[in-house]
Amino acid sequence: MVSGERTVADVFLSMEKISKQYAGVRALDSVDFEIRRGEIHCLVGENGSGKSTLIKIIAGVVRPDDGGRIEIEGAPLANYHSIDSIHRGIEVIYQDLSLFPNLTAAENISFCQIVAEGDRVMNWSKARRIAGRAMARINVTLPLDTLVAELSIADQQLVAICRALTSDVKLLIMDEPTTALTRKEVAALLAVVKDLQAKGIATLFISHKLNEVLEVADRLTILRDGKKVGTFDRGDLTDETLALSMTGKTIEYSRYRWEGTRDGTPLLDVRNLTKRGNFSAVDLALFPGEILGITGLLGSGRTELALALFGMNRPDSGEVFIEGRRVRIASVQDAVRCGIGYVPENRMLQGLVMEQSVARNVIITIVAKLLTRLGLIDPRKRAKAAAHWVKELAIKVPSIDSPVQTLSGGNQQRVVLTKWIATSPRILILDGPTVGIDVAAKRSIHETIRALAHRGMGIIVISDEVPEVLNNCNRILVMSRGAIRATFDAATATSDEIQRSVNEN
């Protein structure tokens, strides 16, 4: 895009002095925002920065406080009902996609249009026609007669986009569209967005994954604590300056340094571990204090390997040694006895009872150790254990009785980790430890992981993101099609060479 003077006609949506207060909390503070016709705009900010409130106001779901002004194509928006925004050409694809899993792709795509037109009779051939037209607009082919529940997440997303395209859409808003997608699927999605841009449709992305954001956006707007930091052209920002603007803090990407040596008896020694169709001939050794990174594409066998080490996916052959002793890990109980802890990807976000106190959340994995002789939980033991762990992991809480939902994202993640660390594992496997969280929270998780390694724990970090493993691990394994293809020493490796190795296969 050429910068310079712009006429009013270039602007599709403009918002001035938009504020929103929820029960005394200022979610948005006098924010100005605009979207030009056909541009790809990204809205970034940490959790709680006001992104979702802004989206909801644009979608007409939330009414802003008086004093602001919203114009769509030069005409003011007065009513705040979702149907008004839809009529003005704004479609939102929420993070959960809002599809009907029990209906076919064709019906999902056409349903809103048919309802909007007020049809009483369900015309199945019309439904297919609408779906076909929407698919043609973005050059995709979806199995129209397949139930949406049977489609992959990426295809479901395309269904949601197609559905948005059945109306005369001018601005498509996508809330965190890439969190559940593989790299390849993200690339395909971004290609679709580019294609829409060529047709004059603007897209507003809300995203956590910063490098993706930089890849595709024409402009970015950064929010922090309900205020706008600024709107920038893509070229004007780098990873570091973007992170700084989002958090207000300089974040240094220092690499993890391991002081130990790789001789003596490893904590975990895996030899020739094989499971047909999952992984084959995997050898790896993990020494105390090491952080071992495993990266690779989705489906490369990395999660299957982790599950095998945790007793949830029994291997066909191979040997596992813990501190030199051969062990058989046939169940989760075996793994826990061997001192292995495993934090699966989705547990990082879902493993908390949000309304319950920090103390209760932390001790949930070690309840059995806190019982009185009658088998009831001893409140004194509980308070002591919780206080110990909260201090140990430097979780910042006003009190251990505060509900988890009052904590910041980073501290919530620490509570999840603490829960597992409280079981005192010697080996901790973290699958996607920072998926879906913002820069600052990521940073605090990385600090926690390093601190644990310093105390002699052996840690395996599984991650999509090459910078994450490069900066936080001392060794990196690249997996593809079930085998370890390459091993890198983090002290000498570069991000590009690891990325190349990942993509090679």
Add this chain to the structure above:
Amino acid sequence: MRIRALFQRYETNLLIAIILLGIIITAVNPSFLTLENFFDLAKSYSFLGIFAIGVLIVLISGGIDISFSAIATVGEYAMTVIMIRHGGNIATCFLISCGIGIALGAINALLIHGFNIPTIIATIATLNIYYGILTVLSGGKWIYNLPSWFQQFAIIRVFTLTSAEGIPYGLSIITVVWVFLIVVAWIILRYTTLGRSLYAMGGSMSAARRAGLNILRLQLFVYGFMGFMSGVAGVVQALLVQTVAPNSIVGKELNVIAAVVLGGASLSGGTGTIFGTILGVTLIAIMGNGLTLMRVSSFWYDVCIGLVILIAVGASAYRRKRMQRRSILTGE
């Protein structure tokens, strides 16, 4: 996950089970496989079948209704009292019973929507309220002296055949009522946006809201329709039994829900077909009939129904669980 393929298989399996059961029963007692027996079954199980259609629609929409037996009883009793005191004809009977049914169903819908109460709790409450009020007002009195025109209507046959023993039999008008309602419900579910909206709502309530569906109107339809079907079932019960008792229907709720679930509808909403429901009712019908024909004590009937439901629902749940396990490992 291939849910649809699963359900296709499920209905096919159900059909196979019905045929196998039929072969076994016929082997023991050949009088099972006669037109006479079929017409008789189709008449007496119309009552269960009519309820089943209403319950299917409630389940598809993502809710559950327990109160329909009480609604049917209230409609039936009120219709009978008015018919005896003031006269009338079969049309006014249906009008009164169904009118009361729709009204009571609408109350359910308003409670569920207005107070956002879980449907099962709301309808358990209204079951007790509707049934309790009827018991108080009627004093629990049975009514025997139904007018002769009402008795005459019950034995109308669309066509009549004669058995080898010279006994007339044929397609009962009551079965025709049921078949008519099946067709109506099938058209609604398959060929109206209203019907598709019910599937949508059962699939994802929040997505339905965001799609701009009027949830209150849909709830009113669902529970109103259930009430309407209850009204019809109330009249059919009176026609079949020719006695009206306040306590003759309440208690049968779970059998009806079981038949619909047996037919493949999911208690979590969004799935279920008319065809499957008919098969579910059919299986229950021929099992009851078969046990009688095979001279098994009627006490075993409930045990058998329970076992069949366990096997049918357990088998599909087990298959789902295995599939989920696979998807955890492959990450699909």
